[in-house]
Amino acid sequence: MTKKILVVDDEENILISLEFLLRRAGYAIALARDGDEALAQAERFSPDLILLDVMMPKKDGYEVCHLLRQDPRYERCKIVLLTAKGRDIDRAKGLALGADDYLTKPFATRELLERVERLLAPAPGAA
Amino acid sequence: MPARWRFALAVAVLAALMTGPFVLTAVLVWADTPAETRAALQLLAGRWLPLGVLTTLAGFAVGIALLARLFRHYVQGLLRMAEGLDVLRRANPGFRVTEEGPHEVVALARAINRLADERDRLLAGLDERVLEARRAVEEERNRLAALMAQLAEAVIVCNAEGRILLYNEAARRLERAFGAAATAAASGWIGLGRSIHALLDPDLVAYVFDTLEALRAQGEAHPQLQVVTATPAGSLVRVRVSPVTGERSQEAITGYVLMLEDVTEQIEREASRNELLFELTEGNRAAIANIRLAAEMLHLPDVDEAMRARFHAVIAREVEAVSERLEAASRAFADALRARWPLEPMRGADLVRAAAAYLQRRLEVALKLEILDEELWFDADHFSLLQALAFLAGRLVEDYGVRTLRLRLSGDERLVYLDLMWSGGSLSNEIVTGWELEPLGLGGTRSPLTLREVLERHGAAMWFDREKARHRAFVRLALPRKRSVRLPPATAPAVPSLEEGRPEFYDFDLFAWSDKATALEDRPLAELSYTVFDTETTGLDPTGGDEIIQIGATRIVNGRLLKHESFEQLIDPRRPLDPASIAVHHITPEMLEGQPTIEEVLPAFHRFAQETVLVAHNAAFDMRFLQLKEDKLGIRFDQPVLDTLLLAAFLLPNQEHSLEALARYFGVRVVGRHTALGDALVTAEIFLKMIPLLADKGVVTLRQAREASQQTYYARLRY
Numbered sequence: 018m019t020k021k022i023l024v025v026d027d028e029e030n031i032l033i034s035l036e037f038l039l040r041r042a043g044y045a046i047a048l049a050r051d052g053d054e055a056l057a058q059a060e061r062f063s064p065d066l067i068l069l070d071v072m073m074p075k076k077d078g079y080e081v082c083h084l085l086r087q088d089p090r091y092e093r094c095k096i097v098l099l100t101a102k103g104r105d106i107d108r109a110k111g112l113a114l115g116a117d118d119y120l121t122k123p124f125a126t127r128e129l130l131e132r133v134e135r136l137l138a139p140a141p142g143a144a
Numbered sequence: 145m146p147a148r149w150r151f152a153l154a155v156a157v158l159a160a161l162m163t164g165p166f167v168l169t170a171v172l173v174w175a176d177t178p179a180e181t182r183a184a185l186q187l188l189a190g191r192w193l194p195l196g197v198l199t200t201l202a203g204f205a206v207g208i209a210l211l212a213r214l215f216r217h218y219v220q221g222l223l224r225m226a227e228g229l230d231v232l233r234r235a236n237p238g239f240r241v242t243e244e245g246p247h248e249v250v251a252l253a254r255a256i257n258r259l260a261d262e263r264d265r266l267l268a269g270l271d272e273r274v275l276e277a278r279r280a281v282e283e284e285r286n287r288l289a290a291l292m293a294q295l296a297e298a299v300i301v302c303n304a305e306g307r308i309l310l311y312n313e314a315a316r317r318l319e320r321a322f323g324a325a326a327t328a329a330a331s332g333w334i335g336l337g338r339s340i341h342a343l344l345d346p347d348l349v350a351y352v353f354d355t356l357e358a359l360r361a362q363g364e365a366h367p368q369l370q371v372v373t374a375t376p377a378g379s380l381v382r383v384r385v386s387p388v389t390g391e392r393s394q395e396a397i398t399g400y401v402l403m404l405e406d407v408t409e410q411i412e413r414e415a416s417r418n419e420l421l422f423e424l425t426e427g428n429r430a431a432i433a434n435i436r437l438a439a440e441m442l443h444l445p446d447v448d449e450a451m452r453a454r455f456h457a458v459i460a461r462e463v464e465a466v467s468e469r470l471e472a473a474s475r476a477f478a479d480a481l482r483a484r485w486p487l488e489p490m491r492g493a494d495l496v497r498a499a500a501a502y503l504q505r506r507l508e509v510a511l512k513l514e515i516l517d518e519e520l521w522f523d524a525d526h527f528s529l530l531q532a533l534a535f536l537a538g539r540l541v542e543d544y545g546v547r548t549l550r551l552r553l554s555g556d557e558r559l560v561y562l563d564l565m566w567s568g569g570s571l572s573n574e575i576v577t578g579w580e581l582e583p584l585g586l587g588g589t590r591s592p593l594t595l596r597e598v599l600e601r602h603g604a605a606m607w608f609d610r611e612k613a614r615h616r617a618f619v620r621l622a623l624p625r626k627r628s629v630r631l632p633p634a635t636a637p638a639v640p641s642l643e644e645g646r647p648e649f650y651d652f653d654l655f656a657w658s659d660k661a662t663a664l665e666d667r668p669l670a671e672l673s674y675t676v677f678d679t680e681t682t683g684l685d686p687t688g689g690d691e692i693i694q695i696g697a698t699r700i701v702n703g704r705l706l707k708h709e710s711f712e713q714l715i716d717p718r719r720p721l722d723p724a725s726i727a728v729h730h731i732t733p734e735m736l737e738g739q740p741t742i743e744e745v746l747p748a749f750h751r752f753a754q755e756t757v758l759v760a761h762n763a764a765f766d767m768r769f770l771q772l773k774e775d776k777l778g779i780r781f782d783q784p785v786l787d788t789l790l791l792a793a794f795l796l797p798n799q800e801h802s803l804e805a806l807a808r809y810f811g812v813r814v815v816g817r818h819t820a821l822g823d824a825l826v827t828a829e830i831f832l833k834m835i836p837l838l839a840d841k842g843v844v845t846l847r848q849a850r851e852a853s854q855q856t857y858y859a860r861l862r863y
């Protein structure tokens with residue numbers, strides 16, 4: 018079954034690349050450009066994984082992450098924060114708010130794909 | 145019992161004694177007379193008694209008048225003399241008893257004055273030696289005051305309770321940062337005996353003091369603590385605190401030294417630099433991420449032409465944005481450097497020698513110095529000028545293979561020349577001009593400044609020239625010569641001469657001060673802090689709408705008059721002045737135009753007077769004006785009040801009590817009478833002279849002084 022990924026970022030310049038890259042890797046893709054849109058898309062699209070930018074208009078990535086984690090419907094949905102904040106403290110905050118992984122911009126495509134693959138792989142022992 | 149009452153009693157007794165025997169005889173005669181003779185007596189008495197009574201009364205009147213005259217001349221004259229003697233002894237050595245009245249009293253007065261002259265002659269010899277010693281001490285203190293005044297850093301020393309016992313001029317200038325109005329003469333933030341809690345949050349002060357104490361308890365000999373705190377006015381002040389202790393290290397902390405610095409601008413500057421830095425690092429992350437991703441996409445084999453074009457567009461856009469951000473940051477950095485680029489006078493010879501050492505460390509070149517004039521001065525930023533020379537030398541060595549450089553310093557009337565010379569090889573001015581536009585820098589260090597910017601900053605120019613005869617070429621840096629070199633004038637004011645007295649910026653006796661020991665009421669008058677003030681008003685009727693137009697006040701702390709911490713402010717009353725009052729205070733309506741209103745001034749005065757006892761001459765009058773404003777302004781002058789008029793009436797019941805008369809009496813020099821501050825200063829000096837006289841009469845504490853005031857006659861007057 019095709020895995021679904023929601024990509025959230027307010028910059029068109031990164032959405033172009035990410036969309037192309039992930040489609041090519043065989044995922045189903047939906048896009049969102051701010052926090053509110055991200056929540057709406059999550060409900061409609063019910064993704065298996067969300068790539069979530071931190072610095073965005075309306076609701077920022079931390080807030081979206083926090084809201085999703087409180088909703089039992091997204092219990093199994095993986096969240097990867099993408100951020101231009103390089104400090105350890107920001108990373109700690111992201112993970113504390115329930116993100117499964119954290120990628121600091123700029124990152125290599127291979128690195129991104131590896132992490133996405135690892136997160137979406139069926140848990141060992143699961144059917 | 146006052147002398148007057150005793151006089152009245154004496155007259156009554158005398159009258160009784162004189163008429164008593166006569167009346168008694170008459171009663172006895174009457175009682176012994178048979179009834180028929182009484183009628184004849186009655187007839188006689190009826191005819192002659194009125195005459196008898198009249199002559200007796202006339203006799204009485206003459207007698208009383210005579211007695212009263214004697215009383216005035218002898219009794220009251222002697223009492224006045226006695227009061228004068230007290231003043232002569234305790235308050236005003238120059239005072240002399242008035243030689244008036246009957247000749248016996250005059251003789252006594254003369255004898256007293258001769259005695260006083262004698263004493264003065266004796267004291268003069270002694271005073272000479274005391275003065276000598278005091279002058280030496282005074283000089284020491286002046287040196288300290290001068291030293292403190294020269295310090296650019298604001299220094300405040302306080303005792304363990306936070307009472308200020310020393311501050312310098314720089315500290316006073318810092319008052320602005322705490323919200324003192326620029327116009328007020330003294331705002332009441334910093335002053336001797338005042339609490340530093342007015343400046344700094346009491347919790348913060350307590351925290352700092354406790355921490356320092358704890359550090360000392362842990363064995364640290366010289367602990368120091370630094371905090372940055374926001375003032376009510378929104379400035380940021382850095383405070384460095386270290387404790388003052390006795391000679392031996394285990395002694396208790398007796399006070400604290402506070403060094404204050406307004407760091408608002410500095411922190412703003414740092415913040416903007418941090419912002420710049422952030423912009424450069426974090427701000428570029430997202431853009432570079434986008435570029436990186438797009439670039440990696442381009443490497444994928446299955447990207448079609450349309451997609452490829454889109455990725456190229458992304459890269460182009462983002463690279464442009466990054467470049468712009470980089471440019472802006474670089475410009476801002478150079479601006480920041482230029483903005484804080486102070487020039488200092490420097491000697492050319494020093495620069496040349498420093499440059500030689502600097503170049504030799506960095507370049508493989510043989511250097512020779514040629515200093516034609518040691519005393520050539522110019523204004524320079526040392527390091528950027530060094531960098532400029534190093535840049536030029538680097539170019540010559542690296543681009544033109546120069547192996548031996550001669551650094552020559554020369555000058556004429558107006559200019560100083562720094563020449564970098566070498567033998568042979570020629571250069572063109574076009575090349576030199578081209579160098580001007582390149583950023584400075586040598587080896588790894590890259591300065592964002594160009595050579596031209598350094599030249600412009602120094603008002604300098606650069607060109608290429610040659611000495612044909614000696615076959616030498618040189619690049620010349622020309623700088624404007626500085627004629628007279630003096631150190632920049634100190635911003636602190638000159639220390640006043642001994643005659644004027646040093647500014648009272650410190651009082652080390654306050655180290656031992658403690659306000660918790662006894663209640664204010666029971667503390668000796670000599671130890672209290674006072675605000676002595678006076679007001680000028682539009683008229684004499686506060687309830688009828690008259691208003692204050694000037695407040696003048698000065699402080700007495702620890703028995704010293706602090707003239708340098710005075711308060712003086714004109715006030716726009718927003719109502720016409722009474723012409724009669726103008727004749728008294730000479731304040732015209734034009735002078736009051738544009739002055740602050742009472743709503744602004746009274747809170748400032750309230751702050752100035754906080755934690756002190758108020759003193760005024762005829763205080764009831766001034767207090768009435770203040771109190772009428774209290775409700776409206778939400779402030780309350782609830783501190784104790786002393787009135788020099790009432791105290792004078794208590795001390796010197798047989799004298800005049802006007803301010804002029806008291807000043808004369810106590811030998812106080814009057815300057816600027818009928819300005820509020822002038823009168824306040826006179827009142828303060830009179831009050832200081834009264835304190836020992838009051839003590840002689842058993843009035844030592846504030847409570848006793850208030851009770852003494854209440855007894856006096858004037859206390860019944862009401863405004």
